[in-house]
Amino acid sequence: MTGSFGSFVAGAARAGRLVVQPRMGFSDPYRMRHGLERTKFAAACTVGTLTLDSYTRLGDHAAVRDALAAGVPLNGYPLVDLPVERTRALLHGIADDTFPVQVRHGSSRPEHIVRAAAAVGLDATEGGPVSYCLPYGRTPLRESVARWARGCELLAELAPPPRRPHLETFGGCLLGQLCPPGLLVAISLLEALFFVQHGIRSVSLSYAQQTDSAQDERAVRALRRLAGEFLPADVDWHTVVYTYMGVFPGTPRGARLLLEDSARLAVRAGAERLIVKTVAEAQRIPTVEENVRALERAAVAALLSDGATGPADPDSDVYAEARTFIEVTLGHSADVGRALLTAFRRGHLDVPFCLHPDNAGRSRSTVDAAGRLRWVATGAMPVRPDAPPDRLMSSAALLRALRAVADRFDHRPLETTR
Template identity: 55%
Template sequence: MPSWSFGDSITRLAADGGVVVQPRMGMSQPDRMRAGLAAVQSAGAVTAGTITVDSYTRVGDHASARAALDGGGSLNGFPIVAHGPAVTRSVVDGIAGPDFPVQVRHGSADPRHVIAAALASGLDATEGGPVSYCLPYSRAPLALATHHWAQACESFAAARTAEFEPHLETFGGCMLGQLCPPALLVALSVLEGLFFRQHGLRSVSFSYAQQTHPEQDAEAALALSRLVAELLPDVQSHLVVYTYMGVFPKSESGALQLIADSALLAVRTGAARLIVKTTAEAFRIPTIEENVTALEYAASAAADVRPLPPPDDTGLYAQARSIVDAVCELSTDIGLALVAGFARGYLDVPYCLHPDNAGRTRGVVDASGRLLWQRIGSLPIGDSADLVTGRQLRSAELLDALSYIERTYDRLELAQ
């Protein structure tokens, strides 16, 4: 095991050099994966590395991943289980270290094999969560996902040594990427963090994905940090901001401006880490070179951020706290509380089609770009939510809302 940890490294790097920028990158061939990590390490920015797994590994189909490798095929990520720990160690050896921490990213509702493979390879950091990697990506029952995640967290925590501190990042603040009002994203991120802590993790990062309005995003990210300080003071933590996870601008100038705005959000809210997308996102999987260019651009944008006044308080903290408190009152076991919370509709993700999601909430983008509630179902925020009135969105209007960021930022190119 290494004599350093991901959480410690990120905290130190951010304190010394500002926001740590990190790509979403995974290649199936070990030499290409190593080349990608080396390029990110050598970028003109303070960086962290990523090994993103492939789709077969995400769903636990390791035999198909192995067959694809044996047949000379290319996968859309690194099959960490099929490759085995010796291969993964050869990929990160001499690259991963205290000045370049590496995280495994996967998207699995059952992460047990991925986490075991990461540990066997000497890697101490991954991400996800029992809700955020079940509802969007799986049809598995939420109760089963929480059971598998509990087992995975406990095995991860059991690997702790005096010099090795396993780290988990909740993906809850990125739920579905778009059209989920920020208060619920904040609540889900906090609840998954509470779940991680209950199952033994002491080093946790909390995610928030850039949405449709910069002031609202700043308010939400600051509310997330406030709740973490209040509810998880005994956990080593940092905030992670994601560049917008929805439909990306097609124009280069629009994509670059969106990336720059995510960097501004990260700096403004004290985030230690920024997950960066590229100008190729609207078209295909980015190349290594495009990832490096985006990282360097984001780091430069972050360095140029000027102080801004604090955002107005529109009640996001109060809504998120109400949701967290209501769910935690259902059970002292956070996993059972999450399952019960969805069953009662205290947690209900707009436009999510998973069978365990009630589907009675709706989010809308208003004329100013704020992401607001149109229907709250049984969410326990009735006293603090200002609902946008009107009929339910039709399919064309829903598609229009989903493309709001794309259209807004692509117009910037036309205006130049």
């Protein structure tokens, strides 16, 4: 391929089309190829996904090999432990300049995945030193930063010009839900700067749909503005919205409404790409056909939406808070990795409800009566709480908050649908 993941998305944006993408990964190469084929020829502007299995994410390759030998299905594609020729055959005639494929994995130690992806001709992946460390395990943050620095450098080295390798930060999806958007935006931008510092010149910045559409729109617009302000001019970048990553509606109708809402959010806020979820999310791993229907439904919702509503408000609360986090963090060191380590060690970045040993654990968030995410406690972070202390959630209130979005869309009155 002579094109790149980033240039494909940029071309779609110029044509006024939202790129939609599934989270799709199967251990059977034939089923994986079928999923990519159906994605490529869906009635939508699509890119492909190879989502890897959880053993590969954890680096447990013995478990992968045992499962493959026993014929036990995995929950994703075992890219590292399958023969290179098999994956090249899977991709042959599918992955090209009209249909780039991204490797999605979730690993705090990405080097082996980067090498395997490069060996089969893929140069787009995602993650980050913070976002693929804190919520997912016990890898020390210092180790994750070092491993991700090497992973970025390997990707740049193994996909040399004219190829333009692409990295998407997962920072805007940190914890999945109940994290106020200013912190999500800041981590997404900081991880993108980290990628650039380690040789990557094509990046995307993520944001996961949260609990309030107006707050989400301000967040995506803030992310876009900050990317324009902080990323070097020779870096190509775009923003990607994730359909809500928390507890998903249990009814097919509720799931469809939430998916459509995320597509309209992406268009209104000017995002170029959307990662979709399906009607099956609350019950099981979706089928290929359910993924394709979700892609096509999101594409229709995007086409029927009202379009972008203008530039970011310079006085946006989300923009101001995110910029504060970014400036304080970068003030610790010119090296972004060291700056992140110092910020977390001092509690200047502190993810609510995250139990990782390298997270201070003094911040707490809540959902107010209007559905917006607020800070109740901020610990040593450089922002003040914007909700009173008596809004600290009990365990019962936390469980209700975790289900609030699913319940709202499952029970939305018919007259409010579009």
